[in-house]
Amino acid sequence: xxxxxxxxxxxxxxxxxxxxxxxxxxxxxxxxxxxxxxxxxxxxxxxxxxxxxxxxxxxxxxxxxxxxxxxxxxxxxxxxxxxxxxxxxxxxxxxxxxxxxxxxxxxxxxxxxxxxxxxxxxxxxxxxxxxxxxxxxxxxxxxxxxxxxxxxxxxxx
Amino acid sequence: xxxxxxxxxxxxxxxxxxxxxxxxxxxxxxxxxxxxxxxxxxxxxxxxxxxxxxxxxxxxxxxxxxxxxxxxxxxxxxxxxxxxxxxxxxxxxxxxxxxxxxxxxxxxxxxxxxxxxxxxxxxxxxxxxxxxxxxxxxxxxxxxxxxxxxxxxxxxxxxxxxxxxxxxxxxxxxxxxxxxxxxxxxxxxxxxxxxxxxxxxxxxxxxxxxxxxxxxxxxxxxxxxxxxxxxxxxxxxxxxxxxxxxxxxxxxxxxxxxxxxxxxxxxxxxxxxxxxxxxxxxxxxxxxxxxxxxxxxxxxxxxxxxxxxxxxxxxxxxxxxxxxxxxxxxxxxxxxxxxxxxxxxxx
Numbered sequence: 001x002x003x004x005x006x007x008x009x010x011x012x013x014x015x016x017x018x019x020x021x022x023x024x025x026x027x028x029x030x031x032x033x034x035x036x037x038x039x040x041x042x043x044x045x046x047x048x049x050x051x052x053x054x055x056x057x058x059x060x061x062x063x064x065x066x067x068x069x070x071x072x073x074x075x076x077x078x079x080x081x082x083x084x085x086x087x088x089x090x091x092x093x094x095x096x097x098x099x100x101x102x103x104x105x106x107x108x109x110x111x112x113x114x115x116x117x118x119x120x121x122x123x124x125x126x127x128x129x130x131x132x133x134x135x136x137x138x139x140x141x142x143x144x145x146x147x148x149x150x151x152x153x154x155x156x157x
Numbered sequence: 158x159x160x161x162x163x164x165x166x167x168x169x170x171x172x173x174x175x176x177x178x179x180x181x182x183x184x185x186x187x188x189x190x191x192x193x194x195x196x197x198x199x200x201x202x203x204x205x206x207x208x209x210x211x212x213x214x215x216x217x218x219x220x221x222x223x224x225x226x227x228x229x230x231x232x233x234x235x236x237x238x239x240x241x242x243x244x245x246x247x248x249x250x251x252x253x254x255x256x257x258x259x260x261x262x263x264x265x266x267x268x269x270x271x272x273x274x275x276x277x278x279x280x281x282x283x284x285x286x287x288x289x290x291x292x293x294x295x296x297x298x299x300x301x302x303x304x305x306x307x308x309x310x311x312x313x314x315x316x317x318x319x320x321x322x323x324x325x326x327x328x329x330x331x332x333x334x335x336x337x338x339x340x341x342x343x344x345x346x347x348x349x350x351x352x353x354x355x356x357x358x359x360x361x362x363x364x365x366x367x368x369x370x371x372x373x374x375x376x377x378x379x380x381x382x383x384x385x386x387x388x389x390x391x392x393x394x395x396x397x398x399x400x401x402x403x404x405x406x407x408x409x410x411x412x413x414x415x416x417x418x419x420x421x422x423x424x425x426x427x428x429x430x431x432x433x434x435x436x437x438x439x440x441x442x443x444x445x446x447x448x449x450x451x452x453x454x455x456x457x458x459x460x461x462x463x464x465x466x467x468x469x470x471x472x473x474x475x476x477x478x479x480x481x482x483x484x485x486x487x488x489x490x491x492x493x494x495x496x497x498x499x500x501x502x503x504x
Contacts, residue, residue: 004325008329009328011351016339019339063309070308070312073296074295076296081298088414120407121399121403
């Protein structure tokens, strides 16, 4: 039985006891009045005494636990969203380069990597396949100017 | 061939993938599966399915509750008849009627009280599975601060309420019933006053916790929602200052992630709302019917002039009312919280 249940049971038993004693003693006689007063005192003691012994524990952990858990789940969601964002950016950047390469008649394979900034942007690209020197120059320019990947981060294999 | 390749490449460029993050609803508790629709359609239809199934499931309990009420009426009628034969033994008959009525009601009430406690626990357990998913969903949409604050607040209020219900309020309901029976049997005013105090404190506690929760949700929604909105605006500003093509790709990708996460979060939210309602509705209907039947029986018994017995029946009805309030409060906290998660930032 929990402490609260015990406390409530005590109150119930005490009230019942007081009620029976008061009933037997009656209200009008002086004995009855004294008994009533004593019963009141006894009930007060039963009600108050367990409350005095309550020790308020440090409740900070409770709040901090919930906050840290909330932050943990929020971070997990944010991380998932970021992974999704990265995969979309990579696939769309690669598609953009492939589209450009196709317009120069080249059939390439492209692998884009992103930086680790808050808002991920294309950092480097590895390009393999055959392309004419003119097409390569045009593609390098497009990648530099439109995707922001500098020439030294464009690896041709 | 070349044209086909270009077309495929262009499809890749212009297609906005709406594949969202892995946000899926938690498994509903076994008992609720029969109430939930096999396949989700519209929220209204699904809700009606849940209510309809719960009502169908409740019919045997209704018959049981009806039997209890009939036996109560029969008891009170018997006592009333006996009082007519022996006018001098009124006090003893009153005492006997109170004890008899309490004895008839106690087992049914025990079942209802256990049901109420179990429902509160089930709701809380499901909330512990659902809220992390909703938190992740809202965070994926950019509401990192609001989701964490909303989660923390809901979990704290839920934990406080559940602990209070199982450890304080349920024993208080028993104490209320015990004191009520004792008061009507002994006619001692002191017992009645303590019973009223217990009733007042239970009502007060539930009211206060719901007021504070609603206040917390409102304030948190405004404060943390503003912070998240500011962060999103800052991101948009950064995007607008980027090289057009990269900026366009990033903007579309962010939009796709936000839309995808929103869609998934809403789906999880709707499913979660239905499960929460499915957990809550059956016990609510059972306890609610018991409450109404006891209220009606109490009123009916009053006609026979056995005041003590009818007052005891009404107090048992009030105890059912407390159970309704407790389960309702836990359900309310979860529903409001899920709706706030679904609504997103600035709730």
